[in-house]
Amino acid sequence: MKLNTKSRYAVMALADMAVFSNDNAVSLRDISLRQGISLLYLEQIFLRLKKNNIVKSVRGINGGYILVKSPKELKISDILIALDQKVKTIGCKKDSKKSCNGKSTKCITHNFWDELDIHINSFFENKKLSDLLKNREARI
Amino acid sequence: MKLNTKSRYAVMALADMAVFSNDNAVSLRDISLRQGISLLYLEQIFLRLKKNNIVKSVRGINGGYILVKSPKELKISDILIALDQKVKTIGCKKDSKKSCNGKSTKCITHNFWDELDIHINSFFENKKLSDLLKNREARI
DNA sequence: AAAAACTTGACTATTTTAGTCGGGTATATA
DNA sequence: TATATACCCGACTAAAATAGTCAAGTTTTT
Numbered sequence A, B: 001m002k003l004n005t006k007s008r009y010a011v012m013a014l015a016d017m018a019v020f021s022n023d024n025a026v027s028l029r030d031i032s033l034r035q036g037i038s039l040l041y042l043e044q045i046f047l048r049l050k051k052n053n054i055v056k057s058v059r060g061i062n063g064g065y066i067l068v069k070s071p072k073e074l075k076i077s078d079i080l081i082a083l084d085q086k087v088k089t090i091g092c093k094k095d096s097k098k099s100c101n102g103k104s105t106k107c108i109t110h111n112f113w114d115e116l117d118i119h120i121n122s123f124f125e126n127k128k129l130s131d132l133l134k135n136r137e138a139r140i
Numbered sequence C: 001a002a003a004a005a006c007t008t009g010a011c012t013a014t015t016t017t018a019g020t021c022g023g024g025t026a027t028a029t030a
Numbered sequence D: 001t002a003t004a005t006a007c008c009c010g011a012c013t014a015a016a017a018t019a020g021t022c023a024a025g026t027t028t029t030t
Helices: A003-019 A026-036 A039-051 A076-085 A108-128 A130-133 B005-019 B029-037 B040-052 B076-084 B110-124 B128-134
Strands: A056-060 A066-067 B053-059 B064-067
Touching: A003 A026, A003 A039, A003 A066, A003 A076, A003 A130, A026 A066, A026 A130, A039 A056, A039 A066, A039 B029, A039 B076, A076 A108, A108 B110, A108 B128, A130 B053, B005 B029, B005 B040, B005 B064, B005 B076, B005 B128, B029 B040, B029 B064, B040 B053, B040 B064, B076 B110
Parallel strands: none
Antiparallel strands: A056 A066, B053 B064
């Protein structure tokens, strides 16, 4: 049970932006160098972040990306949704007819997975990007 | 971000046992039929559950498996650990020298993933198998 | 003896992941 | 206005993980 690297790198890259942008656009090249993430991979990630309105881009020399919301307002769940489609952890298929493991009725563990889902999602809902920056031992 | 089917089926199968064993061994064949899980796959799953002392087996006719602990005492985390090695969600590699994404220092998001890990694990730690059975709309 | 049920390791098709590649387009600045 | 920098974007791919199956047992009850 783990998050994929796209989501992980996205959070890392946006945290980097929050720290290093001084109201300037931050280039992927700089993020790549600081965080040790492939530039080509970052491009793919930021494409989706842009489409989902998490960042906006500035083209040309001295271009880069800018956070649309302030770190205080940007929920981690927004980031994950942008990359992952959804944060849904598991749970039974929502087919038209069959719901759980091919049965027409809810399976024995159905409610449990729903609870898990809520538990995890509320964590991401309640965390803001700015929360990641607090109390960090300054480095990078 | 999702749980694998082995873990999911394990929880489902053990919940089934908790419901249907009346102090008797429950055969994988019966679980397979009731829960719609492949018998061959269940065998593989129960092998691990047995090795990890979650269930014990009774051979021969009318044989099957028996829960080692009562559902009230069996933590969901025990089940997941038996199948998954660990419930660790993400987090940075714990190499000897490099810790986070190839850097020698903790990465900017390191503490966040640790928190997430604790959040999720505490959910599984605090849930018992018996909790899944409460309030369920009786069916299966 | 025979049937039910557990035991175990090996194997495999499919899907997902974690990227790379190639060929763009826009824009600031020298 | 040339050019370097940086975003844009779809297509591709190697490797790993997943979700199983298969074969060939052994044990125990009736």
